[in-house]
Amino acid sequence: MSIFSKIMRGEIPCYKIAENESCFAFLDINPKAKGHTLVIPKKEVDYLFDLEDDEYIALQKFAKKIAEAQKKAFNCKRICTAVIGYEVPHAHIHLLPSNSMADATLSGKTKTFSKEEMAEIAEQIQKYLG
Ligand code: AMP
Numbered sequence: 001m002s003i004f005s006k007i008m009r010g011e012i013p014c015y016k017i018a019e020n021e022s023c024f025a026f027l028d029i030n031p032k033a034k035g036h037t038l039v040i041p042k043k044e045v046d047y048l049f050d051l052e053d054d055e056y057i058a059l060q061k062f063a064k065k066i067a068e069a070q071k072k073a074f075n076c077k078r079i080c081t082a083v084i085g086y087e088v089p090h091a092h093i094h095l096l097p098s099n100s101m102a103d104a105t106l107s108g109k110t111k112t113f114s115k116e117e118m119a120e121i122a123e124q125i126q127k128y129l130g
Helices: 003-008 053-074 115-127
Strands: 016-019 023-027 037-041 078-082 093-098
Touching: 003 023, 003 037, 016 053, 016 115, 023 053, 023 115, 037 053, 053 078, 053 093, 053 115
Parallel strands: none
Antiparallel strands: 016 023, 023 037, 037 093, 078 093
16 A cells, blocks of 8 residues: 555644545645645545546646646646655645746745644645635
């Protein structure tokens, strides 16, 4: 079972943002930006483009909702997305709040937030989820 499946099952803690019947969102533990979020399908598939079309569309629709909430929560210019997947073999979309090209990277410095700040960041996003 992937580490992300364990997170979804509550076996490993996370800063959860939201879930629906097929998708789950939580804060990246090594955030490259305040509010850096991962959106994953509940189905354990390594490679994003191996999802069935309907599963892929459901994931992107879910990501859009989270991105809209992030943008309001942090009043940033855009939410950038990235799909890498070399570290964790469970498909995930990175949602990265950004204000400039320099922010829009996963190879930048990891930001440090306390546990309390991470919990507060998750709450800030949740506030804007309809
Ligand atoms: P990649 O597979 O290269 O797209 O990167 C996987 C991402 O998952 C990285 O940004 C990690 O910081 C993140 N990550 C790994 N373990 C956890 C975890 N337990 N909770 C939250 N994020 C994680």
